[in-house]
Every structure is written in structure tokens, then in C-alpha cells.
Amino acid sequence: MGASEGAPTPRANDGPAVSAAGLALKACALGLAASLGVWAAVPLFDAANWVGLGIVAAVTALIFYAYLSPRHVPLKYLLPGTLLLVAFQILPVLYTVSTSVTNFGDGHRGDKEQAIAAIEAYSVVRAPDSTDYALTVAADGDPATGGLVFLLTAPDGAVYAGDAEGLTGLAPGDVTADPSGRITGADGYTVLTTGQINDRGGEVADLAVPTGDGSGIRSSGLSAAYEGTATRTYQEDCDCVVDSATGVEYAADEEAGLFVSADGEALLQGWQVGVGADNFLRFLTDRTVASSFFSILTWNIGFAAGTTFLVFTLGLALALLMHTRKPLRGQSLYRILLVLPYAMPSFAMLLLWRDMFNVDFGLINRMLGLDVDWLGGTWTARGSILLVNTWLGFPYMFLVATGALQAVPRELGQAARIDGASAWQAFRDVTLPLLMVAMTPILISTFAFNFNNFNAVWLTTAGGPFSPDNPLAGSTDLLITYTFRLAFGGQGAQYGFASAVSVFIFLIVAILSLVSLRQSRALEEVR
Amino acid sequence: MAATTTSRRATRWLRESAWRHLLLWLALVFALFPILFVVSAAFNPLGTLSSSRLVPTGAGLDNARRLFQETPFGSWYVNSVVIALTNAAVTVFLSALAAYAFSRFRFTGRRVGLVGILLIQMFPQFLAIVAIYLMFTTVTDYWPTVGFDTRWGLMLVYLGGALSVNTWMMKGFFDTVPVELDESAKVDGATHAQAFFRIMLPLVTPVLAIVGLLVFISTVNEFLIASVFLRDPESKTVALGLYGLISGERNANFGIFAMGTLLIALPTMAVFWFLQRFIVEGLTSGSVKG
Structure with missing residues (x-):
């Protein structure tokens, strides 16, 4: 301040008497914004997420424009809070509004392909050549409400975490196991006690981990699991799921997001579809x-x-x-x-x-x-x-x-x-x-x-x-x-x-x- | 003579102040008896709910010992204080910036913006949480440093609420600072930023203090979002940790729960004590003008 003290500036609007310290601070802040932008862009670039990359570029450009241009002074003061407000309040609200016209929920979580994978995995039965795993039931977060996870040890000692989405390998260093190879603890997961498993018994029995190509892993008891082959498989030509044991065909109902048989029986696993104003009409x-x-x-x-x-x-x-x-x-x-x-x-x-x-x-x-x-x-x-x-x-x-x-x-x-x-x-x-x-x-x-x-x-x-x-x-x-x-x-x-x-x-x-x-x-x- | 003056003064005191003190004492009883219960439960050597009384029946530090030995209370405490202080400081800064714009500039969207930040806070939070959860599942994949189980991710979400009714409160206070002050500074050649940092901010310290306190308290108490974000036992906040204690073993853990409640109230009281002198001034919303 004071660089031009006593010397009235010809320009009436803002921008006079910018001090060196102020300039330096501004440069630092913009440099920080730029490096944050780059930091955010790298993983997006690696994953070839062009939409995300575009958003990061646009936001960074907006920040530079707002603080380099001498115009739009209020914007300079409003931008930081507003960006956070948009990202963490307005977007979630908009998402919620868009969810309100769908049937999103248990049984209608993912898209149709995920529903098919879940149906196939759920219908697996033990075959003579089935692989057996040692099983530890765990949860992602809170033992009572977190998503269920099967921590699995294959006969060859490899360790996996499986949930309704599929199977992911675990690094042996992140896992503790008892001498038999059964996992007793894994980073990021909470191992459930017998009591907690009993409270969620139905969920444990229902969980099937899809492993692709019509096979999946299900629990048998509380400490063992097996990988079997599916009895229900999706047929593309009829857009339906066929049960090879009973021969029943379940046709896809795109309006309800379910596979339904001719006599009206629906499979548990459906997918997310729009339902219009139905949720509001439920009042x-x-x-x-x-x-x-x-x-x-x-x-x-x-x-x-x-x-x-x-x-x-x-x-x-x-x-x-x-x-x-x-x-x-x-x-x-x-x-x-x-x-x-x-x-x-x-x-x-x-x-x-x-x-x-x-x-x-x-x-x-x-x-x-x-x-x-x-x-x-x-x-x-x-x-x-x-x-x-x-x-x-x-x-x-x-x-x-x-x-x-x-x-x-x-x-x-x-x-x-x-x-x-x-x-x-x-x-x-x-x-x-x-x-x-x-x-x-x-x-x-x-x-x-x-x-x-x-x-x-x-x-x-x-x-x-x-x-x-x-x-x-x-x-x-x-x-x-x-x-x-x-x-x-x-x-x-x-x-x-x-x-x-x-x-x-x-x-x-x-x-x-x-x-x-x-x-x-x-x-x-x-x- | 002297005696009558004294008695007159006494009647006057009775008429003007005594009833105030009496009513204030009643209010104090209402305000303090649950807290007395917490205190006596915290020091109750038996540590159970059923043995807790309003007036302490004994005193011991067994609960404190159990709290620190059986739970990672130390790291919960650090987490709570660090998150709350950071969030309070950054929120005050962001909110002050916005309040300055709303108070000193006239621009399109100003009214909409002001009403909008008040209304957006009214959306029921527990459902937006489903959205925030899904959003941060992606964020954790790309940028684990601001994802789940980190303070940064949680703070980002909290900062999304930086512009809120607090901004209104600040704007009201900013309005009471005469415009002539920053205008004359500008005539003297100051930039708008200099007017904000050097003229405005020092004059509005009271409202900054009060908003800081309010944000600090609400962050310490925040529970719903934190429970989604902090799943690792070490990364929890006190609110989360204590809730976990009492949701399991209600009766047996009551003493350590009460002790934890007391301990987390301490920094809040410290901040309050520290900011006391600003608070009365700070809560003055500037929309009242004589």
C-alpha cells in the first residue's frame, strides 16, 4: 500500500496502487491453484477420463480468468466459497433430485449388466470341480451397516476381497491370517464377530460374488466358501434369464427394471430405471x-x-x-x-x-x-x-x-x-x-x-x-x-x-x- | 439517616435487581442440572448408568483411565480439534470474502445468491449423504489423499457449507461499517483488496469471532457426514467414537462416555472464554440501525 500515495490515479475503477507484496501473494495463490489443477488432472489423464479432465481445466481457467481480469470484482470474492458450495452442496442436491425419479435402492442399484452378473452369481451351485475358499466375513466400515465383504483365501494361498461387485485381489502385506490361512484381519475392512454375523445372517447367505462367465462365489457356513457355476444364465436372443434347473424363462421388464417370469415371479436382483413421478405419487x-x-x-x-x-x-x-x-x-x-x-x-x-x-x-x-x-x-x-x-x-x-x-x-x-x-x-x-x-x-x-x-x-x-x-x-x-x-x-x-x-x-x-x-x-x- | 439510606438502597436493589437474580438462578438450575449429572457420572467410580446420581457419590478417575487405555481417545480428540479449528478458520475466511461482496458491491444475481445460500442449507442432509458417498467413492479412486478416511475429504465437504446463514450474519455486520471508510481508502489509492484486508477485516473482528465459534461448535458435534467418511477407528472424531461406545455397551460404558463428553466440551469452553469479549458485539446483526 502507499506506492502511489498522494498521486491521484487517472483510472476511476479498481486496480490502482497494487503493492508488491499483494502481487506476490496473488501470484502464489494462482500458482497454488494451477498446481492443484495439475495434481487433479494427472489421475484423470491416466484413466483417460476426458470429461473429468475438461471440468478440471474449465475450473482452473475460470479461477485464472476471475483473478487476472480487472473486471468482475465481486466474483473474486465469491468464487472460492461458491466453487465449494457447488461441488459439495448443490451437486449432491441435484443428484438427489435426479434420483427421486428412479427406483434406485436395494435390488435396483446398478445397471442391467450388473444385475445379470448378480443373478448368475446368486444361482451358482457347487460342482464336483468347485474351488473351495477359506472365508472370513467382514464389512466395509461399520460392522452393523457397512457393505458386506467376503475375505477369501484360495487353496494356493492367494487372498481376495469379494463383494456384490466382484472380486479384487489383496496384497498379502495388508492381511493377517491364522496358520490355516484364514484371514483374521485386513486393512480397510472390519472383521465381523460371530454375533454380528448372526445379526446379518440373511445378508451373508444371500451375498454372491460374481467372478465372470456365469460363475460366482457363495458362502457355505461361516468359514468356507466355494466357487460354482451358475444355473441361471442370461440369453441375449430372448433378452431373458433362463433357469437351467427348472427351465423357467425370466423376461426383462425394462419399465420395472426386473426379470419377470411368465407367472409374474420376479428375480430379486434388478437394475435402475426411471419411474417418472411414481415416487411422488406414492404419497x-x-x-x-x-x-x-x-x-x-x-x-x-x-x-x-x-x-x-x-x-x-x-x-x-x-x-x-x-x-x-x-x-x-x-x-x-x-x-x-x-x-x-x-x-x-x-x-x-x-x-x-x-x-x-x-x-x-x-x-x-x-x-x-x-x-x-x-x-x-x-x-x-x-x-x-x-x-x-x-x-x-x-x-x-x-x-x-x-x-x-x-x-x-x-x-x-x-x-x-x-x-x-x-x-x-x-x-x-x-x-x-x-x-x-x-x-x-x-x-x-x-x-x-x-x-x-x-x-x-x-x-x-x-x-x-x-x-x-x-x-x-x-x-x-x-x-x-x-x-x-x-x-x-x-x-x-x-x-x-x-x-x-x-x-x-x-x-x-x-x-x-x-x-x-x-x-x-x-x-x-x-x- | 444512614440506616434509612441503606434500607432504601436495599429496597431499590430488591425492586430492580433481586428478581432478576432470582429468575437467572432458576434459569441456571435448568441449564446446569444435566451438566451436573454428566460431571457426577464422569467421576463416578463405578462407571455405570444405573449407579450414576445427580450429586456425586464418590470421585475417581477410573473412567478417564479406561477412556484412554481402552479406546484411541487421544487421536479422536486431536482429530476433532484439528478438523474443527481448520474448518472454523477457513469458513470464516471464505464467508467473510462473500459477505464483503454482498455488502459492498451491487451485481446481478446478488439477491438470488443471498436467498439461495439460505435455502440450499434446508435440504435434508441425510439423503444428500447418499450422493456425497457415491461422489467420494469416485474421488477416493482418483485422489486417495482427499478421499474416505482422510481429514481433507471431510473438510472439503464441510467447507461446501461455508456460505450459509453465517454469511448473512457477517453481511449484516459489514453493512454497519460506514461505506465512507473504504471509499476514502480507495480514493487514497487503495485497491479493493487492500480496503478489505486492512480497513474492513479489523473492524469486523467481533463477527468473525462469533462465526468462528459457531462453526467450531457445529463441527465438533457433526456426526452424520463424519460417520460416512471416517471408518478407520484411528481416524474417527470424538463424536463418532463416543457414539460407538454407547451404542454397544450402554450401561457399562456410561461413565467413560460422560468423561469423554466433558473432555470434548473443554476446548469449546476454552474457545468461548477466549472470544467472550467479542461475542456480544459479534452477534449484533447489522440490519438493526438507529
Whole structure:
């Protein structure tokens, strides 16, 4: 700075007085961007991924253009955050939207070829010349939810990892094995205990690892597997799968993404196809979904609005209590202690509150000498959740309100008092409206956050209590927990349908938020 | 005389302050009793849920010992703090850049951009996670250094949310800084970048501090995305690790769970204490003007 101090520059727009240090920094940053681009390009080039390469080149070019051209000044400030926003928020959302019109999910994961490979592998039977493997059942990640993997040792000692996609060789160095050659551990995989295998017994028995050309590997028991030949094979001329044992033909149904026999029996493994608006229409056509939908929606809105109202009221009340002309004695200690709940990890505190509400040994019952099944009744459960959520959320509102109050000139309230208004009137008619302008965006985002507050419900009541006649929808279920159960629990993952519900939830929240933004003065403030 | 003044002062204190203190004490009871429960469970020598009381019945460090001996809590802790600090710092920087543009420049797409960053955060995250998972399966194949089980990949995803309601908060605060300040700097020959770094940033430190704190807290607590990314036991964060502890052996692990909860609250409190003086100012959204 100061290179041209005192010398007015002829140019009116930006670009004057660029200091040497600034230039050097800029050059470094651009150099870094360029090297990142090259670093990202090399593996894409090796894999001959031209589309990916094109995107990397385009983004790098955009960065250079934005920072070298003297025009588009706002772009220079917006670009870094926006690039990340596009890559990690907008693209996943668009992907989800595009998934919502497909039947993507368990049984409809890959394309048709993968479905055929899975069908053929699943139908393998042991032949006299079958190869036997030593088997260790493992998971990719979490033992309960991660994808199942067979860790296999061939008779010649070679080690493999196999899943529904196929077989990959493992480096012997990444693997530990017992003296018989059976794998006891492998980098990147979690070996399951017998108990964990039993919990997922059906999945283990169903897993077939395709090994190509109509053969596959299946488990026989928990510690052995065999490679056999398929009894069901795909015939191109009829576009169907033929079972050589029974002679049944399963014809490809391109609309449902399934192979179906003449008498309507469908094979389990299908492929992903577009289903149009079917997922959205399920709100109306699927009886289990439609019947519970509106009661859940009502409680969902009540929960989000109630939480927002409670945390706002409590937070504001506390901020007002401490908003005195002379600081209250111990003000900063009060402030720190009141904010403590916010500093505690929320997921842990949710679990803890659940235990405090426990009917048998819960703290609340013990302290109050009661014997109430708090989380067992519809309204006590709802009340409890609201209480817990208020506890978690009020410190934030307290901080925000404290800050916003400081910005409202005290003289305004005092002037109203002099004009004869009561303290309450002065607050309601002068201070509060000014506060609301500042706090509306925060209240709206609080509402939106709580509308989809999965953890608050899942970790406390998990949606319950459930009425006996409708075990799928609980009385504290939010749309998001209800969807989670519908889409991922029970009948296996239905991402397509779950995506449709997500899109729907998003529309509700976005419209509610936009309307309230518009109603408030917050948007006018966006000048 | 003196006695009446004192008693008058006392009545005045009663009328003006005592009720405030009373209500604040009530609020403190509500705010603190669950935390007291955590503290007493953390130091409860028996370490089980069923033996935990609100008021400590004994004190011992067995839970802390078990936590560090039986779990890789040390590396979880380092992971959490490093990820949260980095994410907070970078988010504050990116968000401040954007807020400056929204506050000081008028350009096409400005309103849409502002409303857009507020709305995009409202998409239910747990499904976008399916997409993020598939996306990063590819990323891990091409660039393992930013793929699964790395801090970098997780941070990239977190940084995708850098522009959010926090940007609104910052923009509001930036608006309260008189435009004349950076304009006069420009007249004196400063570039827009110099005006931003040397004039604007020092004046808005409070809001930078508060956004930093908010991001730090939410990153420490983040659970859903981390559970998809960090599968290796050593690479987990505290939130993930603790959840794993209690989802298995609920009753027996309750003491070490409480101890871990306390320990991870400490850095947050430290950051809060450190930033205390900025916080009241920082939360002032600048849209309120007299």
C-alpha cells in the first residue's frame, strides 16, 4: 500500500496502487491453484477420463480468468466459497433430485449388466470341480451397516476381497491370517464377530460374488466358501434369464427394471430405471404412507415452530433480564454458565436426556418421586422432546438476542417511556420490531433446522411411542425420521423413494421460509 | 439517616435487581442440572448408568483411565480439534470474502445468491449423504489423499457449507461499517483488496469471532457426514467414537462416555472464554440501525 500515495490515479475503477507484496501473494495463490489443477488432472489423464479432465481445466481457467481480469470484482470474492458450495452442496442436491425419479435402492442399484452378473452369481451351485475358499466375513466400515465383504483365501494361498461387485485381489502385506490361512484381519475392512454375523445372517447367505462367465462365489457356513457355476444364465436372443434347473424363462421388464417370469415371479436382483413421478405419487397411492402423512406433517410443523418459539422466548427473556443500564453483578459469569449447554456435544446430551426420562431409573422420576413413562405417552413424549430441544437451543438464541439488543438504541425505548408508554408497551412496540428485523433470518434458519432435526428425535424417542395399529409411524416422528424408517429400515434401502420425500420436505421448508422472509422486512433489507 | 439510606438502597436493589437474580438462578438450575449429572457420572467410580446420581457419590478417575487405555481417545480428540479449528478458520475466511461482496458491491444475481445460500442449507442432509458417498467413492479412486478416511475429504465437504446463514450474519455486520471508510481508502489509492484486508477485516473482528465459534461448535458435534467418511477407528472424531461406545455397551460404558463428553466440551469452553469479549458485539446483526 502507499506506492502511489498522494498521486491521484487517472483510472476511476479498481486496480490502482497494487503493492508488491499483494502481487506476490496473488501470484502464489494462482500458482497454488494451477498446481492443484495439475495434481487433479494427472489421475484423470491416466484413466483417460476426458470429461473429468475438461471440468478440471474449465475450473482452473475460470479461477485464472476471475483473478487476472480487472473486471468482475465481486466474483473474486465469491468464487472460492461458491466453487465449494457447488461441488459439495448443490451437486449432491441435484443428484438427489435426479434420483427421486428412479427406483434406485436395494435390488435396483446398478445397471442391467450388473444385475445379470448378480443373478448368475446368486444361482451358482457347487460342482464336483468347485474351488473351495477359506472365508472370513467382514464389512466395509461399520460392522452393523457397512457393505458386506467376503475375505477369501484360495487353496494356493492367494487372498481376495469379494463383494456384490466382484472380486479384487489383496496384497498379502495388508492381511493377517491364522496358520490355516484364514484371514483374521485386513486393512480397510472390519472383521465381523460371530454375533454380528448372526445379526446379518440373511445378508451373508444371500451375498454372491460374481467372478465372470456365469460363475460366482457363495458362502457355505461361516468359514468356507466355494466357487460354482451358475444355473441361471442370461440369453441375449430372448433378452431373458433362463433357469437351467427348472427351465423357467425370466423376461426383462425394462419399465420395472426386473426379470419377470411368465407367472409374474420376479428375480430379486434388478437394475435402475426411471419411474417418472411414481415416487411422488406414492404419497397419495401408498396407503401406509398417505394415512400417516398428514398427522406427521402437522406435528412436524408444530415441533419446529414450537421449538423456535420456545428457544426464542427463553433466550430473549434471559437477554432482557441481563440488559440493565448498570451491568448486573456477576453478569459475565451468568453469561458463561447459561451458554454451557451449547458447549456440550449435543448428540451426547440428547442420549443423556433420554436416560434422564427413563421410567425405571431415570433421574427425573427419581428426583420428582414420580413413576411416569415420559417417553411412552404421546403428549408426554412430545413435551419431553420440546423440553430437551429447548435446553439445547436456548443458549444460542440468548447470545443472538443479547447481541441484537445491544444494537437497538436504548434512547428509542426511553423516548417511548417518556411519551407515556408502559415498559411492556415500549418493548413490544419499539424494541421488539427492531429486534425482529435482525433476528428473522436466524429464526427462519432455526425453524428450518428443527424441521429436519433428525438427531433430536432419533436419539431420544426414535419416533415413538408407536400405536399398535400403525407400527410404522410414531407420535413424535418427524417427516425425516419417518422417511428414514420407510426408506432404510425393514424392506431395505429405497433411495429413489427417500429422495422423493427429501425433495418434498425441501419444498415445504423452502416455501415456508420464503413466505416468512417476504412477510418480514428481512428481504427489503437486502438492498 | 444512614440506616434509612441503606434500607432504601436495599429496597431499590430488591425492586430492580433481586428478581432478576432470582429468575437467572432458576434459569441456571435448568441449564446446569444435566451438566451436573454428566460431571457426577464422569467421576463416578463405578462407571455405570444405573449407579450414576445427580450429586456425586464418590470421585475417581477410573473412567478417564479406561477412556484412554481402552479406546484411541487421544487421536479422536486431536482429530476433532484439528478438523474443527481448520474448518472454523477457513469458513470464516471464505464467508467473510462473500459477505464483503454482498455488502459492498451491487451485481446481478446478488439477491438470488443471498436467498439461495439460505435455502440450499434446508435440504435434508441425510439423503444428500447418499450422493456425497457415491461422489467420494469416485474421488477416493482418483485422489486417495482427499478421499474416505482422510481429514481433507471431510473438510472439503464441510467447507461446501461455508456460505450459509453465517454469511448473512457477517453481511449484516459489514453493512454497519460506514461505506465512507473504504471509499476514502480507495480514493487514497487503495485497491479493493487492500480496503478489505486492512480497513474492513479489523473492524469486523467481533463477527468473525462469533462465526468462528459457531462453526467450531457445529463441527465438533457433526456426526452424520463424519460417520460416512471416517471408518478407520484411528481416524474417527470424538463424536463418532463416543457414539460407538454407547451404542454397544450402554450401561457399562456410561461413565467413560460422560468423561469423554466433558473432555470434548473443554476446548469449546476454552474457545468461548477466549472470544467472550467479542461475542456480544459479534452477534449484533447489522440490519438493526438507529
